[in-house]
Amino acid sequence: MPLRKRSEAMALDLRSYLPTLMAGIAGAALAALAGIPAGALIGSTLAVAGVSALGLKVGLPNGLRDLAFATIGVSLGSSVTEDVFGQIGTWGISLSILILSLIVTVLTGRLLLTRIFGLDAQTATLASSPGTMSNAVAIAAEGTGDATAVMFLQLMRLLALVILVPPLAVAFETSEAASGLNQTVMGLPTLFGLLAAALLLGMIGSRLGLPAASLLSGMVVSSAAHAGGIAQGATPAWVIFGAFALTGAVLGARMSRVTLGQIRRYALAGLSTVATALIVSLIFALIAVELTTLSFSQIWIAYAPGGVEAMAAIGLSLGLDPAYVAVHHFARIFALVFIVPIALKL
Numbered sequence: 001m002p003l004r005k006r007s008e009a010m011a012l013d014l015r016s017y018l019p020t021l022m023a024g025i026a027g028a029a030l031a032a033l034a035g036i037p038a039g040a041l042i043g044s045t046l047a048v049a050g051v052s053a054l055g056l057k058v059g060l061p062n063g064l065r066d067l068a069f070a071t072i073g074v075s076l077g078s079s080v081t082e083d084v085f086g087q088i089g090t091w092g093i094s095l096s097i098l099i100l101s102l103i104v105t106v107l108t109g110r111l112l113l114t115r116i117f118g119l120d121a122q123t124a125t126l127a128s129s130p131g132t133m134s135n136a137v138a139i140a141a142e143g144t145g146d147a148t149a150v151m152f153l154q155l156m157r158l159l160a161l162v163i164l165v166p167p168l169a170v171a172f173e174t175s176e177a178a179s180g181l182n183q184t185v186m187g188l189p190t191l192f193g194l195l196a197a198a199l200l201l202g203m204i205g206s207r208l209g210l211p212a213a214s215l216l217s218g219m220v221v222s223s224a225a226h227a228g229g230i231a232q233g234a235t236p237a238w239v240i241f242g243a244f245a246l247t248g249a250v251l252g253a254r255m256s257r258v259t260l261g262q263i264r265r266y267a268l269a270g271l272s273t274v275a276t277a278l279i280v281s282l283i284f285a286l287i288a289v290e291l292t293t294l295s296f297s298q299i300w301i302a303y304a305p306g307g308v309e310a311m312a313a314i315g316l317s318l319g320l321d322p323a324y325v326a327v328h329h330f331a332r333i334f335a336l337v338f339i340v341p342i343a344l345k346l
Contacts, residue, residue, distance in 0.1 A: 016057040023047040023058075024249030028241065037166035038317040040241050041310070044248025045162055052256035059253050060246065066206075066214040068246035070198040072313050073218020075235040075243070076326040078186065080223035091327060094288050094299060098328055099335045101284035101303050105130045106343050108280060109273050113153075117269040120145060125343045127153035130277055130305030131336055135211035144344065152262040155254055156270035157277065161306035162251060164278070166314050169297040169304075186233035194231060197221045212333055215312060219326050240316065247313050277305035294324070302328035 027047025031039035052058045109128025113119040119127070123145035126136040133154045140147040198218040205213030225231035285300040292299075301315040302325060315325035 016059045017061065019051055019056050020048055020058040020060055020249050020253060023051040024245045024252065028245035028248060032241070037170045038162075038244075038314045040244035041248045041251075041313050041317060042163055042166065044245045045159065045252045046248075048249045048252025049159070049255040050252075052252065058249075058256050060249055064246055065250045066199060066202055067195070068243045068250065069212065069214035070195055070202055070218040071235065071239060071243035072247065072316060073215040073220075074191070074194050074198055074222040075218075075240055075316055076312055076322045076329070077219040077222025077224075078226055078231070078234045079322040080226050080326065091292075091324065093291050094294060094302070095328065095331050097284050097288045097291070098303055098331060101281060102130060102332065102335055102339055104284070105277050105280045105305050106339060108276055110343065112272055112276055113269060116272070119149060119269070121346075122344055123149050125340065126150045128273060128277070129154075129336060129340050130157075130281075131311070131332055133158060135209075135337070136340065139340070139344075148262065149266060152258055152266050153270050153273060155258060156266070157274050158251060158306060158310060159255060160271075160274045161278075161304060162248075162310050162314070165301065165304045165306060165311070166318060169300055169314075169318060184233035185236050186231060188236075190225075190231045190233075191235060191239065194218075194221050194225060211337065216330070216333060219330065223326065244313055244317060247310070251310060281305050295320075298324055301325060302332070 024044040024047060027043035027045075027050075028040035029043070031043025031046075033039075034043075036042055048058055106125060106128050109130075110121065110124040113124035113127060114121055123140070126140050126145050127150050129136045136154055137147065137151050139145075140150040195218075198214065198221045201217035201221060202214035205217055210216065222231065281300065281303045285296060285303045288294065288299045288303070289296050297318065298315075298320045301311060301318065301320055304311050304314075306314075312325060312329050316322060
């Protein structure tokens with residue numbers, strides 16, 4: 001690309017980055033001050049989506065996106081100690097129910113979209129995948145199903161659940177869920193080292209096609225460092241706030257891809273899919289509550305059919321046990337990697 005065109009493209013990108021960052025930070029701050037559950041994430045998402053609706057170009061560089069996801073992953077892994085590995089056995093029932101809920105969510109969403117809304121089976125399967133949106137969209141872009149429909153329905157599900165899940169989880173909760181929070185604060189040199197390692201691994205994972213690679217690498221690096229005694233303490237609150245604001249800005253920017261034609265064509269299908277997925281996750285969360293001693297909000301955040309990055313951020317912001325959330329999102333990512341291709345072949 002000639003130097004002049006390259007500089008013009010860079011200037012255009014900067015003109016979209018600045019409004020996105022300003023709107024995201026302002027929306028995150030206002031929602032947090034208002035006391036909204038997961039306010040930084042929700043406020044940033046809605047603010048950037050609103051700026052986009054006004055006709056301004058929005059977006060963030062991939063580097064900032066990956067940094068935000070890696071930070072959330074590091075924060076989730078910061079509570080993993082040697083004691084946590086002993087608890088994984090007690091979470092076996094919860095993990096088993098989670099995998100069953102993922103299967104039922106994909107199959108019921110697929111049935112709804114094919115029988116009632118007339119979508120083909122492959123498009124319906126990818127649109128019903130409850131998480132790892134980037135993976136579902138990538139599969140559709142390669143020629144499996146209708147990529148436009150998959151993108152819209154996944155974005156609609158993601159935005160609806162980011163807004164609905166936190167207040168519902170708080171409203172349904174009757175007991176204190178934050179039992180495993182790390183009270184000490186991690187030093188900045190340690191944090192920067194973990195983030196650098198997470199970003200490097202995330203880059204490798206992305207090239208290998210791993211969904212949510214930066215988030216997953218952050219969990220892996222932080223969990224290993226804390227369990228091995230190399231790192232101690234939780235991520236500073238101001239760093240987590242920044243990660244939530246950036247993550248919300250990324251989610252809000254994704255909504256700019258939605259067109260009025262897509263809304264008219266797929267809105268009812270999207271709302272029906274979200275409602276069905278929510279009901280399925282609620283049912284299985286209630287079953288898990290009866291069979292375990294865990295709190296409802298903690299289980300439901302792990303089961304909620306949103307994007308992995310968004311649900312992980314919500315669980316962290318609500319003060320739920322980060323180790324529990326991290327382990328379940330590990331399982332959720334890998335389960336969907338196997339469930340979706342099998343469902344596509346049915």
